[in-house]
Amino acid sequence: MTKISRAFSPGHISGYFCPKTCKNGDKGSIGGGIVITEGVTSTVSYSDKTSVEIIRRGRSGEILTKIIGSPPIEYALSRMNVTARVQTECRLPLGSGFGLSAAALLATVSAADDCFECGYSREKIEAFAYEAEVYSSSGLGDVPACTGGGYICRKTPGLDGEIIRNYDAGEEIAAVSSGPIPTGEIIKNPQILKRAKGAFPSGCPESIEEFFRMSKQFAFKSGILTKDAEEIIRACESESVPASMTMLGNGVFAYGNSAKEILSSFGEVYTMKISESGYSLLQSK
Numbered sequence: 221m222t223k224i225s226r227a228f229s230p231g232h233i234s235g236y237f238c239p240k241t242c243k244n245g246d247k248g249s250i251g252g253g254i255v256i257t258e259g260v261t262s263t264v265s266y267s268d269k270t271s272v273e274i275i276r277r278g279r280s281g282e283i284l285t286k287i288i289g290s291p292p293i294e295y296a297l298s299r300m301n302v303t304a305r306v307q308t309e310c311r312l313p314l315g316s317g318f319g320l321s322a323a324a325l326l327a328t329v330s331a332a333d334d335c336f337e338c339g340y341s342r343e344k345i346e347a348f349a350y351e352a353e354v355y356s357s358s359g360l361g362d363v364p365a366c367t368g369g370g371y372i373c374r375k376t377p378g379l380d381g382e383i384i385r386n387y388d389a390g391e392e393i394a395a396v397s398s399g400p401i402p403t404g405e406i407i408k409n410p411q412i413l414k415r416a417k418g419a420f421p422s423g424c425p426e427s428i429e430e431f432f433r434m435s436k437q438f439a440f441k442s443g444i445l446t447k448d449a450e451e452i453i454r455a456c457e458s459e460s461v462p463a464s465m466t467m468l469g470n471g472v473f474a475y476g477n478s479a480k481e482i483l484s485s486f487g488e489v490y491t492m493k494i495s496e497s498g499y500s501l502l503q504s505k
């Protein structure tokens with residue numbers, strides 16, 4: 221009988237970032253963000269030819285989007301030297317700053333390792349996901365972020381970088397998206413990256429409120445802030461709700477149980493919590 225393996229990874233909302241080269245020469249980044257309970261579930265089974273189906277579901281489980289193909293996933297499977305049928309499922313919009321490419325990679329590589337009984341360590345699974353993410357220019361720091369939970373301060377880049385994880389924030393995270401921003405175009409643009417480096421905050425936040433202040437300041441100073449996001453952030457400010465722009469997506473994320481109501485004036489609101497853990501294998505069927 222064909223083995224079917226499933227794994228889940230949380231997503232990651234980056235609040236501020238700065239590209240940095242890792243000790244081993246790989247591309248990476250430092251920054252601050254929030255690992256979120258919304259993410260990607262990946263189902264993997266053997267196939268003689270690799271195929272990937274990306275499904276985004278609505279609140280009632282209905283299919284909102286179906287996309288065939290995923291270069292980062294296909295790259296990772298080829299590096300694992302396996303061919304598989306992959307289906308990934310998520311609720312949040314793709315390309316909108318929720319770190320879903322990283323989540324999809326960690327979930328898929330973890331499930332493929334189980335499905336094909338490769339016997340890889342977590343470090344090796346993460347290395348495949350990280351290589352695919354950076355090779356595909358779909359992110360820099362999201363894979364290291366999603367190896368654990370919390371709101372985080374990534375002090376040094378890469379999978380062996382120093383990450384401080386805080387879990388002292390139990391209220392809701394609400395987010396609204398006005399559309400995607402192509403991550404690759406931003407992280408390959410020298411002018412934007414130069415401004416991001418100049419806007420990068422020093423130190424690590426002592427509280428979730430300080431994290432949002434640092435992220436909002438970065439969004440304004442880096443020039444990445446969009447008009448849509450600025451309008452929504454101002455509305456949150458007027459109600460003293462911590463908020464900032466999702467990096468990299470044309471959207472806003474905000475903290476606290478009253479945030480959802482304020483964001484609801486600007487579009488569909490996605491609610492989630494800060495994840496207490498990183499990616500994990502689910503019960504195989």
Ligand SMILES: Nc1ncnc2c1ncn2[C@@H]1O[C@H](COP(=O)(O)OP(=O)(O)OP(=O)(O)O)[C@@H](O)[C@H]1O
Pocket residue numbers: 260274289290291292293308309310313314315316317318319320321322324358359401402403467468469
């Ligand atoms: N849920 C998913 N399942 C499989 N592949 C995905 C998924 N989300 C993204 N990808 C792949 O990663 C590529 C880059 O995605 P992108 O980085 O734009 O999304 P994201 O990670 O949600 O956004 P961000 O990097 O701004 O947080 C997509 O073109 C797609 O090929």
Ligand SMILES: CC(C)(CO)[C@@H](O)C(=O)[O-]
Pocket residue numbers: 234236237238248249250251317319358359360361362403407467468
């Ligand atoms: C570059 C980035 C903002 C894209 O989501 C993220 O990968 C990060 O924080 O490095």
